[in-house]
Amino acid sequence: MTDHVKPDAQTISAPRMLVMGVGSSGARAVAEMHQQNPEFDMVAIDTDTKVLDSLAIDHVIHAGATITRGLSSGGDVELGRQSVEKDSSSIRKQLRRVDLLVLVTGLGGGTGSGAVPVITRIAREAGALVLTLAGMPFKFEGKKVARIADESLKRIRTHADAIIRISNERLVDRSDLDIPVEQAFERSHQVMTDAIFGVWRMLAKNGVCGLDFACIHTMLRNCDGFCHFASADSSGEKKAEIIAEEIMKHRLLNKGKMLGSAAGVVIGLTGGHDLKLSEIELIMERLREKLPEDIWLNFGVALDPGFKDRLSAVVLVAEQWKEPLVDSVNRQMGFFNNRAPLAQGELPLETEGKGRFTYVDPTIHNNQDLDVPAYIRRDIKLPR
Numbered sequence: 001m002t003d004h005v006k007p008d009a010q011t012i013s014a015p016r017m018l019v020m021g022v023g024s025s026g027a028r029a030v031a032e033m034h035q036q037n038p039e040f041d042m043v044a045i046d047t048d049t050k051v052l053d054s055l056a057i058d059h060v061i062h063a064g065a066t067i068t069r070g071l072s073s074g075g076d077v078e079l080g081r082q083s084v085e086k087d088s089s090s091i092r093k094q095l096r097r098v099d100l101l102v103l104v105t106g107l108g109g110g111t112g113s114g115a116v117p118v119i120t121r122i123a124r125e126a127g128a129l130v131l132t133l134a135g136m137p138f139k140f141e142g143k144k145v146a147r148i149a150d151e152s153l154k155r156i157r158t159h160a161d162a163i164i165r166i167s168n169e170r171l172v173d174r175s176d177l178d179i180p181v182e183q184a185f186e187r188s189h190q191v192m193t194d195a196i197f198g199v200w201r202m203l204a205k206n207g208v209c210g211l212d213f214a215c216i217h218t219m220l221r222n223c224d225g226f227c228h229f230a231s232a233d234s235s236g237e238k239k240a241e242i243i244a245e246e247i248m249k250h251r252l253l254n255k256g257k258m259l260g261s262a263a264g265v266v267i268g269l270t271g272g273h274d275l276k277l278s279e280i281e282l283i284m285e286r287l288r289e290k291l292p293e294d295i296w297l298n299f300g301v302a303l304d305p306g307f308k309d310r311l312s313a314v315v316l317v318a319e320q321w322k323e324p325l326v327d328s329v330n331r332q333m334g335f336f337n338n339r340a341p342l343a344q345g346e347l348p349l350e351t352e353g354k355g356r357f358t359y360v361d362p363t364i365h366n367n368q369d370l371d372v373p374a375y376i377r378r379d380i381k382l383p384r
Helices: 023-036 049-053 077-086 088-094 111-125 143-159 181-204 213-222 239-248 277-290
Strands: 017-022 041-046 060-062 100-106 129-136 162-167 207-209 225-235 264-271 296-303 310-318
Touching: 017 023, 017 111, 017 181, 023 041, 023 049, 023 100, 023 111, 023 181, 041 049, 041 111, 049 060, 060 088, 077 088, 077 111, 088 111, 100 111, 100 181, 111 129, 111 143, 129 143, 129 181, 129 213, 143 162, 162 181, 181 213, 181 225, 181 264, 181 296, 181 310, 213 264, 213 296, 213 310, 225 239, 239 277, 239 310, 264 277, 277 310
Parallel strands: 017 041, 017 100, 041 060, 100 129, 129 162, 162 225, 264 296
Antiparallel strands: 207 296, 225 310, 264 310
16 A cells, blocks of 8 residues: 655646737737636737727736837738837746746737737747637738738747637628627637636636646647637526537537537536536537547536536637647646756757768857757747
């Protein structure tokens, strides 16, 4: 019989998740989230002082004050990039001891499209997992805006672990064209809020069935760059049936069609202490009917006293499932609070498989071995 020693509370702690809103759309979305749940660590970044001054949030970074002089980037992606590069030290300070960075932005403009690729690179260098929630433009915003958004997505994918594209066009169908424009954009913000709250509940709330940071880590590392999100919330006697139907017909899952070809799925359920096993079984059985048999699936159930007679579901869906091309030692799963400090020593610059140059002295510049491919030295994921 072996003794079970309870871990010291100082050595094990919950992973730290930081939510960062970038650009006017992302900053406003994060401010709305902060009002709904002040427990989150949140930061808003923008070049426009009017936007930042209007936000009811404590932590803001005014990027590129000397470049834009407090104005917006005016749709200029390069100005957005330069502005955040100028204040990269402030961003690095915010990323200290962060395990999961969730970036919230709207693509197609200047600041978000230019700054987010830079921030994902900085976060990856800091060793954090990076999940980007990107609102994609409406069709009426024009082809140029759509092209800017697509080009920014390609740059973001270089360093982000996963991207959730929130299609504004899918959130509003033809029967909704009479709704006010402000309400249309609020739908995008609400979807982002639901996604972040869902991930946060997976990580922070006690569960009766395992779903933790390791599951999120596995999903983000293997989803090949993009994943999709859906959520549903209901109460009453038939809440489980309603949630199953809403997920299987969700607009962001192409009315459920993506479930049939999914390669990986994470399902998180949150309910009160009155949650019944039959309700969990109903939801899981209905979803399993839609999912492929050989899918990678992980699900968990969290209990929250505030969810009495209420049930919530969040679903992350990966279309592709591939081993990551680059898996840096610095990005192995583990929380910053649990990681042992690295001892100072000589960097392992030598690599294997150098062919005829095996016995030739390496080309060293700025303490880097230039014989090692740049994508390995800089921990960059190659496009497939």
